[in-house]
Amino acid sequence: MRTSIATVCLSGTLEEKLHACAAAGFDGVEIFEQDLLVCPLSPEEIRDLAAGLGLSLDLYQPFRDFEGVDGQLLEGNLRRAEAKFALMNRLGIDTMLVCSNVATATIDDDAVAAAQLRRLGELAAGYGIRLAYEALAWGRFVNDFEHAWRIVELADHPNVGTCLDSFHILSRGWDPAGIERIPAAKIFFVQLADAPELSLDVLSWSRHYRVFPGEGAFDLAGFVGHLVRSGYDGPVSLEVFNDVFRQAAVDRTAVDAMRSLTWLSERTSLHLAGRDDAVGAGRMSLATLPGVEEPHAVSFAEVTAGDPEPIRTLLYQLGFTSRGRHRSKQVELMTQNQARVVISTGREPDREAGLSALGLDVADAAAAASRALQLQAVPVPRRSQAGEQVLQAFSAPDGTEIFLCPATAGEPAWAREFGSSAPETAPGTITGIDHVNLSQPWQHFDEAVLFYESTLSLAPRPSEEVPSPMGLVRSQVMRSRSGAVRLALNIAPPVFDGAGDGSGYPQHVAFGCTDIVAVARTAVERGLEFLPIPENYYEDLAARFDLDPALLQTLRELNLLYDRDADGEFLHFYTSTVGNLFFEVVERRPAYEGYGAPNAAVRLASQYRRSRARKAAGSPVR
């Protein structure tokens, strides 16, 4: 697959965009006219810069409102086009995007549109330029790719072909199977964008909410599958108008974009596998990556803190046992059955407690690491002494380090590198890590969803929004099919997140247990500071559910939250927040699948109140 990207997808100057696209590994770019107009470089300097970076300039765009007009307007449009052809010759670009007319068309007649495009084709031929005619989803008379193709067929000129744009096709619900009926030689260009499902007019949807493949709801592997079967082998270019990407760091967005194409290329290959009609002469080459099975479990969570004592205390209060210090690193392990927390003492004594890494059990750690690196994950260098297990690791977009642990039935090998090999004394009913909430920088949320899906085969669940006193918190659960690994990605309102790196919004680790009342009672005895839950909540709970009065009293007494649905009941409580982290304990009775979403607003409001009170008192505990 020849990869390309429109400069409009990215933030920064044209020079910055070209450098970022080259560094991310794109083969070429589309020059968006606005980027050229505001650039002080001459067209020749832009051409030379791209060539020096190894990028082809694949398309100049957009040329608007050409066809379906009266004779006088047509002459003006041809003059306008000729100036662009001369410019394109200076840039060394041989293909121009011609969008279906949205504004000045007055003649709804395919023969007229075709004749006018033919005249444009004759003019373009003199400059060695090809025209890729694209049906915009909101075109005045032409909004369907098969209609655009019929006009191209009627125009019948070697320099007039079509451009297929997945957004314009899938947003209107047109069946992409029709792509296979277009001769590949007449598909001059292909643009890809994904988008979330929204009830919005198609123009606003397109201009603000396009995302990279894999970050939205469109079936793009199916779309590219039709393209492959058509025999098309030209550039596959990302054209994504997105309000957030235009503000995010250009180099990161370019890597996110390239990751999406690599992932899509592999998905298409899997989609076509075993279909004998898929293989044709000159078939587009598709990526193959080492396969990865979903992780089996969260092996450990690592917390880093300048002062580890408050974290150690919280875990002790929840019934965890210290398994001693690591033989060569400044870390301590605390466990309760399969729940393992590694506490790392940060070098800076002032460093706030925060989640720094997750260990995930995978069937084939080497394959998973290799896959992640091919998807441009940043590897984490490890230092280890002789005889210690080396775990491969990479960084997620939110900065969390992901360690790949070989799945084992009993105690993992790495855990034996800690001081105490004695079994836990009287472990409680916490059984393991149920889920982990990772706060995401607002400008990298879509990237994070694709990252966790593409590198670890976690599947996105429908996203939710939860009200907090400072705005809505968006929550997106990424889950393994088995449910053993659940990551909840949270994007906090920017006001929470002054630094813009997600650090203003606390993360949490939730432990699963089989008897939450027992865990809570032990915690009370050991002096745990629970997140307080207001009485109004319990009165509402009594009204919503027909609860046993004794259970309601226990919930109230222990600051437990409650939810119920068709699958069962959910009981949970939260600790106070230390630095940027708190813990949750949950009990699922027996098959409840959610996370107590109706209770999230209660938690957020209580945490907000405490955070304000503690800040006023100058205490680091929130």
Ligand code: MG
């Ligand atoms: Mg387009």
Ligand code: MG
């Ligand atoms: Mg939770």
